[in-house]
Every structure is written in structure tokens, then in C-alpha cells.
Amino acid sequence: MSAPAPALPLTEIIRVRVGFSLTFDVPFPTPMLFVVEPQERPGQRLLQSRRLIEPGEGVTHLHRYFDAHGNVIWRMLAQPGTLTISHDVMAEVSGRPDPQFPDLPKTLVEDLPDDTLRFLLPSRYADSDLLAAEAWERFGHIQGGWAQVQAISDHLYGSCMYGVGSNSTTTAQQAYASGKAVCRDFAHMGVAFCRALNIPARYACGYLGDIGIPPDGVPMDFHAWFEAFIDGQWRTFDARHNKPRIGRILIATGRDAADVAFTTTFGAARLTQMTVWADQVQLDAELPEDGQPHDYWE
Known part of the structure; x- marks a missing residue:
């Protein structure tokens, strides 16, 4: 077994590649919701974002909307068969730990x-x-x-x-x-x-x-x-x-996990495989081109 790669240096800003791949067995047409898309926020800059659905004809009614909390929701109707949906994101965030403010007062x-x-x-x-x-x-x-x-x-x-x-x-x-x-x-x-x-x-x-x-x-x-x-x-x-x-x-x-479940299915779709990644990459890294058709959000 090869030795793990050395850790990259922690600079003021770091680049992080995050994403997931989920595979479902869908026995009959099933409405599905996904809460999986990060947004631009102070201290969180999105550089590239790529979504892939396989097979492409495996979903209809595909669109995205914002919920009452301002989160991005993916909505779709999955058709019977095996459905794989993935998302790959390149982002930049602070290279410093979560900020600490131990003297902050309590608000009435x-x-x-x-x-x-x-x-x-x-x-x-x-x-x-x-x-x-x-x-x-x-x-x-x-x-x-x-x-x-x-x-x-x-x-x-x-x-x-x-x-x-x-x-x-x-x-x-x-x-x-x-x-x-x-x-x-x-x-x-x-x-x-x-x-x-x-x-x-x-x-x-x-x-x-x-x-x-x-x-x-x-x-x-x-x-x-x-x-x-x-x-x-x-x-x-x-x-x-x-x-x-x-x-x-x-x-x-x-309010709690009920508002932001990563996946909500209105039917019998069964998750059969899940891969999640979150890795620091070089500051000039970009998402690789893998030759497959991708659906980019506008």
C-alpha cells in the first residue's frame, strides 16, 4: 500500500473539491427532492459546479427552486430503473479554522x-x-x-x-x-x-x-x-x-433535519450506493473533463 499524499499547505484561502454520487433503484415513477447544492455565501466562493444524471432520460419534471429557508432544492420525477445522480463542486473557503468569539454577549x-x-x-x-x-x-x-x-x-x-x-x-x-x-x-x-x-x-x-x-x-x-x-x-x-x-x-x-434532508423520496426508491468527497486541492485545480455529458445549472 502506498503512503498517503502529503497534506497541502493551509493558506489564507484554500480550494476544496466536494461532491457526491448517489445511486437509486426506482421500481416505479417516484417524485424526489434533493437538498445538496451549496450557494455563494460570505467566505464561500463557488468556482465550478457540475451535475450529472445517468441515464438522462431517467428523470422528468426536473427543476430547482428555493425553499422558505433560502436553500436550493432539486425537484424531479425519477422513472423506473437504476438512477445515478452526482454533483461535483470546486469551491474556495478560508484556510483558517472556524472563528471563535468567546466574549460575545447574549441577546435578549x-x-x-x-x-x-x-x-x-x-x-x-x-x-x-x-x-x-x-x-x-x-x-x-x-x-x-x-x-x-x-x-x-x-x-x-x-x-x-x-x-x-x-x-x-x-x-x-x-x-x-x-x-x-x-x-x-x-x-x-x-x-x-x-x-x-x-x-x-x-x-x-x-x-x-x-x-x-x-x-x-x-x-x-x-x-x-x-x-x-x-x-x-x-x-x-x-x-x-x-x-x-x-x-x-x-x-x-x-429548523432541523426535516427541513434539509439530503434526499426525500415520495415512493419506494431505494438508495443502493453513496459516495461523498470533500478534499483540499491545489489552488489552481479545476474539475476534470471526463468526456461524459453534463447538465450545468445556469
Whole structure:
């Protein structure tokens, strides 16, 4: 076995190639939604984006729209057979770790912007009402917005073991009670505890490769974390890793995973293969030309 390639240097700006390939067995015509497309954001610049559907005649009613949270949704009707859909993106992001602002104050509810108030309420997977007593007993005495949220992240990281123990219906309270969680659960728990303390919080999902750290050996997958509204901005927290990371690519945000599921199928389509990548590449790298027909978004 050959030695792994040496890590690329971490400069002020780094280039990251992210994407996925998903294959489905579709027994009959099935409407499908995908929440998989990153957007241009402050600190997140998209250089190239390529989508491929095989076979091309395997879908109809194909279009994209923006949901109530501003996320890009791909909508299609998959026809019977084997369907593979992939997306390949070249992006530039900061080469620095997630920013830290430990002295930021907490904003009173009466001073919060109107559009953040929905992120104070319990939702399908972030059942903050069931964790309120625990939240105030454990974190209520802590002064400062950032300090409170960081204490939540510290506690979840230290008290919950990373590992599969949940399923698609597991809520924040259930994951917390079990003491075992995957990234989705860590995000839901963080969101729920923040909301219980009157801090707006939302679920975030995207890509996070092993950039600037040794590979952890876990197969690459989509990642989830949470954002808390502190001192006028949404701030990134990741209780799964509980340390600032480099190369995070945001796809979507919502109240919880129900709003931003990567794939939603209205029928019996079955996922049979999934590959996800998120790798730092050279600053002049471009997506390779592989000779296959590609459908580019305008």
C-alpha cells in the first residue's frame, strides 16, 4: 500500500473539491427532492459546479427552486430503473479554522430580529421543551451568549459517545438520553439546548473533510452541525468534533433535519450506493473533463 499524499499547505484561502454520487433503484415513477447544492455565501466562493444524471432520460419534471429557508432544492420525477445522480463542486473557503468569539454577549429575546424567532421554538427533531429543565439547571448560570453555547457543545462532546445508535426518527431528547449520537444527533441536541435557553439556533448541513487534521478513518459522508444566533450573526458550532475546523462547506440550514434532508423520496426508491468527497486541492485545480455529458445549472 502506498503512503498517503502529503497534506497541502493551509493558506489564507484554500480550494476544496466536494461532491457526491448517489445511486437509486426506482421500481416505479417516484417524485424526489434533493437538498445538496451549496450557494455563494460570505467566505464561500463557488468556482465550478457540475451535475450529472445517468441515464438522462431517467428523470422528468426536473427543476430547482428555493425553499422558505433560502436553500436550493432539486425537484424531479425519477422513472423506473437504476438512477445515478452526482454533483461535483470546486469551491474556495478560508484556510483558517472556524472563528471563535468567546466574549460575545447574549441577546435578549425582545431585541432579537423577527426572522430569528422561529428558531426559538421546538421542532420535529429539536424538542427543546423536553430539555428545558436540564438546560437551565446545567447552563442557566453561565454568563454570555457564546459562553453558554460553547458550554453546551463541551458538554455534549464529553457526555455523548459518537456512534450509530439512532435512526431517522430519533429526537434530540432521545439521543441525549441514550448517550450515543451521530453528527445529526449532535446538531439536534445543540439546537434544542440553545432554544431552551432562548438562543435562536438552526440545523446546518454540508461537507467537512479531514483538512488540517489527521484522517480519522471514518468513511466520508455529509456532515451536520448547528448555528446559534449570537450578537447579531449566525455562529458555527460543531458538538460532534468540538474544535474549530477548516474547509467547512455549507449546503443548507433549517429548523432541523426535516427541513434539509439530503434526499426525500415520495415512493419506494431505494438508495443502493453513496459516495461523498470533500478534499483540499491545489489552488489552481479545476474539475476534470471526463468526456461524459453534463447538465450545468445556469
